[in-house]
Amino acid sequence: MGSRRDYYRDPNAPKANTLVPGGSALIVDEGGNILMQRRRDSGNWSLPGGVMDIGETLEQCVVRETREETGLNIEITGLLGIYTDPEHIIEYEDGEIRQEFNITYYGRVVGGRIEVSDESTSVRFLSADELADVPVHDTVRLRLQHHAEGRSQPYLG
Template structure:
């Protein structure tokens, strides 16, 4: 996996040349901790997820990516929000510069065992309090804040 650099509200960010539909899962355990992975490419803690492939729904994508990245099987239980902020740009080492396009679902574990994938260095359930002191990208913090706010309406932005 190549390196990536996230830009957020940065006037020096490169101009996007790509837009790909992606999704992620906000999965909470019985203690209220959130399933997070520490990304191997950036070192940041993030929600599991990835890019949709031809022939699958976005929900299927999020279930597949969560299994691949964490070892856990989940079911989708709701929609946290739609995140398409053009001020969030991700630059990859291969020259791709992607504008954010992420649908974040709520989910719950239905099977599997936690395991680390080639994309991450650590996977575990993390309390919201502990996450305050860990490296987390501002856009992921926004998603966590929307979860914490407890609105029944999905975030649209």
């Protein structure tokens, strides 16, 4: 796995050279804890997800990526929001500089068991208190905040 660096509202961020559709899943257990993975490439805790492959829908992508990254099978149950802030830039060591494009779905576990993939160092459900004390990128914190607000409509941004 390569490394990545996230820039958010940073005037020194490099100029994006790609835009790639991606999605993630916000999955809550019976106790209100949220499924998170600790990314190997950045060390941040994040929602499971990834980028689309040709031939699949974004929902199928999020189900596949969640299974690959966490070992859990999920179904999509709703939409948290659309996150396409041009001020969130992700720089990869191979020279790709990507503008954020993420649609975050709600999902629920329907099978499988938690397993750590080669993309992460840990996968588990974290409480709100735990999430306050671990490294989480600001753009993921925004999604967690939108979830905590119990919005009646998806975030569009």
